Amino acid sequence: MAATVPAFFTDDAQAQLDDLLMLVCEELQLAPSRYRLAVERYGAVSRVLEGEGSPFRGIPQSIYPQGSMALGTTVHPLDGPHDLDFVFELGIPHQRIDPMALLGTFYKFLKGHGTYSEMVSLKNRCVRITYANDFYLDVLPSCKDLQLGGTCIQVPDRELANWSPSNPKGYVEWFRDASTRLYIVEKAAQPVPPQQPADEKLPLQLAIQLMKRWRDVFYPNPKQAPISIVLTTLVGRCYRGELSPSAALSGAIARILGAIDAADLAGRRLVVVNPSNPHEDLSERWDDNPDAYLAFKAGMRQFSKDWGRVLSGGRETNRLLEELFGEPVMKAVVQQAQNIQERRRANQLGVRSSGVITMASGGATALRPNTFHGKT
Amino acid sequence: MRAKYPQFRSQSNRGIRINWTGELQPTARSAIYLVEINYTVPARPRIRVLRPELRRREGSQNLPHVFEDDLLCVHEAQDWNATMMIANTIVPWISGWLYFYEVWLDTGYWEGSGTHPHRPEHQSAA
Numbered sequence: 242m243a244a245t246v247p248a249f250f251t252d253d254a255q256a257q258l259d260d261l262l263m264l265v266c267e268e269l270q271l272a273p274s275r276y277r278l279a280v281e282r283y284g285a286v287s288r289v290l291e292g293e294g295s296p297f298r299g300i301p302q303s304i305y306p307q308g309s310m311a312l313g314t315t316v317h318p319l320d321g322p323h324d325l326d327f328v329f330e331l332g333i334p335h336q337r338i339d340p341m342a343l344l345g346t347f348y349k350f351l352k353g354h355g356t357y358s359e360m361v362s363l364k365n366r367c368v369r370i371t372y373a374n375d376f377y378l379d380v381l382p383s384c385k386d387l388q389l390g391g392t393c394i395q396v397p398d399r400e401l402a403n404w405s406p407s408n409p410k411g412y413v414e415w416f417r418d419a420s421t422r423l424y425i426v427e428k429a430a431q432p433v434p435p436q437q438p439a440d441e442k443l444p445l446q447l448a449i450q451l452m453k454r455w456r457d458v459f460y461p462n463p464k465q466a467p468i469s470i471v472l473t474t475l476v477g478r479c480y481r482g483e484l485s486p487s488a489a490l491s492g493a494i495a496r497i498l499g500a501i502d503a504a505d506l507a508g509r510r511l512v513v514v515n516p517s518n519p520h521e522d523l524s525e526r527w528d529d530n531p532d533a534y535l536a537f538k539a540g541m542r543q544f545s546k547d548w549g550r551v552l553s554g555g556r557e558t559n560r561l562l563e564e565l566f567g568e569p570v571m572k573a574v575v576q577q578a579q580n581i582q583e584r585r586r587a588n589q590l591g592v593r594s595s596g597v598i599t600m601a602s603g604g605a606t607a608l609r610p611n612t613f614h615g616k617t
Numbered sequence: 618m619r620a621k622y623p624q625f626r627s628q629s630n631r632g633i634r635i636n637w638t639g640e641l642q643p644t645a646r647s648a649i650y651l652v653e654i655n656y657t658v659p660a661r662p663r664i665r666v667l668r669p670e671l672r673r674r675e676g677s678q679n680l681p682h683v684f685e686d687d688l689l690c691v692h693e694a695q696d697w698n699a700t701m702m703i704a705n706t707i708v709p710w711i712s713g714w715l716y717f718y719e720v721w722l723d724t725g726y727w728e729g730s731g732t733h734p735h736r737p738e739h740q741s742a743a
Contacts, residue, residue, distance in 0.1 A: 254645035556648040559723050571724045575742045578720040578728035585713065585729075592709040594622050596641030596650075598716055606621055608709045611697075613682040613717070613731030615690040615739075 252597040254554050259485040261562070264576045266442065266450045266486070268569035271315040271323050271376070279310070279376055283327055286370065286380065289354060290329065296346050301332030304380070307409035312416050313442060314449045314473060319457050319567070323376040326367075328383055328409055330394055335384035340397035340404045344368075347382040365399050383407065393518075411517030416477055419516075420445040423482025447486035448493055449476045451566065455544055458567045465536040471513045471524050475500075478516070491552065494545050501538050510534050586610075621704045633658055638667065641708070643716035650715055654707060659699030662707050664689040671718070674725055681727045681738040682714065689714050693732065 251257065271279065287304040290297050308326040309315045315323055329347070331338075348368050351357040362369045367381040384404075386393040392410035397403075420443045452472050460466035476489075479496035483489040504511045511534075515521035527534040544565075551561050563570040581598070584590050591605025592598055599605055618625055618637060625639030637654045648669060655663040671680055671687055682690050691710035717729035726742040733739055 252645050257644060257646050554646060556646075556719070558646060572742075574720055575724050575726050575728060578717065578726075579741075579743060581716070582728050582730065592712045594624075596622070596643055596708070596712045596715075597645055597647075598643055598709075598712050606705055606709055608713060609706060611691060611706070611710045611713070612693040613691060613714060613727075613729050614693045615682040615684065615731070615733065 252593055252595070252599055255485065255487060258551075258558070259487050261559075261570075261573050261577055262447060262451065262486045263442070264573035265454075265562070265566055265569045266447045267576075268572050269316045269450050269454055269566075270313075271310070271317075271325070275323070275375060278372075279325055279378065282370075282372060283378060283380075286327075286357075286378070289351075289356070296350055297331065302330065303332075304329050305410070307381075307413070309453075309469065309473075311409065311413045312449075312473065313446045314453065316450050316453045316457070322372075322374065325376050325378055327378060327380045328394065328396075328407075329380050330383050330385065333384055334387045335395035335404055338384055340395070341399070341402060343382050343384070344397040344399065347380075366396050366405065381407075406518060406521070408515075408517040412515070415516040416473075419477040419480055423480065424484070425482075427482035427484055444483055444486050444489040445477060445480045448480070448489035449473050451486065451490055452476050452493065454566050454569075456540075458565065459540050459544070460536065464530070465533050467533070467537045467540075468523075468526070470515075474513050474516060474523055487552070491548065494541065494548055497541055498545055501541060505538075618704045618708075622708060637703075641712055641715060643712045643719065647716065647719055652711055654703065654711075656703060661694075661697070662703060664691065664707065664711060666715075672722060674722060677725075677738060679736075679738045681718070681721055681736075682729075682731055 283304055283306070289295065290302065290304070292298065304327055305311070306325065307328050310325045310327075315325070317323060331343075344363075344366075348361065348363045351361045351368055351370070357370060360370050360372070362371070364379065367379040370378040370380065372378070381396050383394040383396045386395045386406060389406065389408075391408070392414075393406065393408045395404040396407045398405035424443060424445070449472065453469055456466050456472060475497050476493040479493040479500075480489060481492055483492050500511055510527055510531075511524065512522055513524040515523050527537070547561060547565055551558050551565070559570060559574055581590070584600070585608060588607070588610065589601055590598055590608040591601040592608055593605050598608065601607055618627065622639055622641075625637045628636045634655075634657045636656075639652060640649050641652050642649045650669065651667040653665045653667050655665070665686075665688055671683075673680060680687055684690050689711060691707065691714050697706055713729060717727055721727045721738070724742070725740075727739045728741050728743075730741070731739060734741070
């Protein structure tokens with residue numbers, strides 16, 4: 242049920258498209274009940290890690306979400322459940338701990354725990370806890386990095402057999418600023434504030450969800466697909482405070498293509514630097530896999546063309562949207578129609594002289610109650 | 618009628634039979650439909666979409682909520698009588714029908730409710 246989304250039914254095609262895109266994103270994201278469940282579950286993990294018998298008992302510690310769950314940009318994968326990332330941060334300097342011992346101890350403790358023993362598996366940098374049919378919780382054990390300071394942490398990395406620097410809290414902070422600073426400026430410049438409840442998603446979050454979903458649909462081979470943090474960072478850097486998801490997405494596509502062209506002219510590839518760690522190139526795997534970079538460039542150019550066709554309007558745009566973002570589009574079309582039907586039943590709609598159905602107003606003829614009928 | 622929908626043109630036969638044609642676009646993202654309303658006082662107005670041609674979904678024979686010859690059925694007998702203005706009733710209902718028809722064409726679900734909800738072409742996703 243999409244009760245929080247206003248039926249943005251106006252005679253403005255873009256507002257109507259944005260209403261649909263918001264419903265698509267609602268379909269894509271972790272449902273509120275699952276979100277609450279995930280919060281409950283990581284709370285339970287946290288209590289176990291602090292509790293009796295835990296090797297981490299007595300050490301200052303916290304668990305917090307990172308990545309899409311922390312950013313509000315979760316997207317349901319095409320197959321399988323949501324994959325949610327958490328950091329288990331120990332308040333001790335990483336130099337005092339052996340990284341492989343930390344990951345090993347963390348894994349062994351959960352593996353030996355009555356509740357989690359059948360649910361855990363060891364990954365490169367984290368322990369995955371599988372909640373059948375619900376989601377995966379990927380928990381990264383970590384230590385504070387006192388040298389880099391601030392919110393910086395170090396995470397064990399099995400491939401490196403060493404520590405790997407990270408700063409998820411710093412990234413969230415950057416993202417919060419990127420998504421709101423210019424948005425607030427643009428919004429204040431509007432004579433009428435958009436009819437959005439405060440808890441609604443921001444345009445940048447929606448644009449990122451759409452971009453990630455497009456990626457999942459467009460690239461059948463995940464090895465060719467740009468990774469989420471690269472897309473999230475690119476779209477975040479390209480955001481200029483646009484007030485709607487469609488405008489934010491248009492701006493992001495155009496500016497990413499501009500950056501690709503500039504890099505091409507300079508004879509190098511696009512470098513996506515981690516905003517919370519300027520020394521980290523998030524896109525470094527394009528060095529090892531140049532085909533993936535070519536696929537990224539080709540994909541963005543195609544997306545730009547297809548998105549342009551969506552914006553040009555017309556009856557076929559729902560089909561085009563379905564090609565870009567998959568089955569949530571038609572679910573959103575149905576949801577939008579159900580929202581309209583609800584307003585129709587409540588006598589809140591009118592029809593303008595063009596025939597366009599809008600919210601009831603002085604300039605519109607009231608849409609009175611009727612019952613569609615037909616041959617028996 | 619012309620005051621509310623200036624695009625509609627009428628042909629009248631001594632005021633007993635009136636034929637209106639005009640374009641309606643149910644939403645800003647919809648097609649524009651040329652619609653004909655044929656009204657012989659005091660009978661039920663006959664409504665036809667002249668263009669674009671109404672389409673069936675693949676594998677479905679029937680359009681939802683139509684009479685024979687694909688005349689639109691936008692109301693039940695008790696919803697309308699000859700004292701009511703067509704501009705205030707029939708025309709807005711046609712817009713509603715066209716909107717829900719487009720949703721049906723895209724998704725296979727009729728979300729505008731109505732009679733015979735058990736018919737496959739009338740089913741809602743809810």
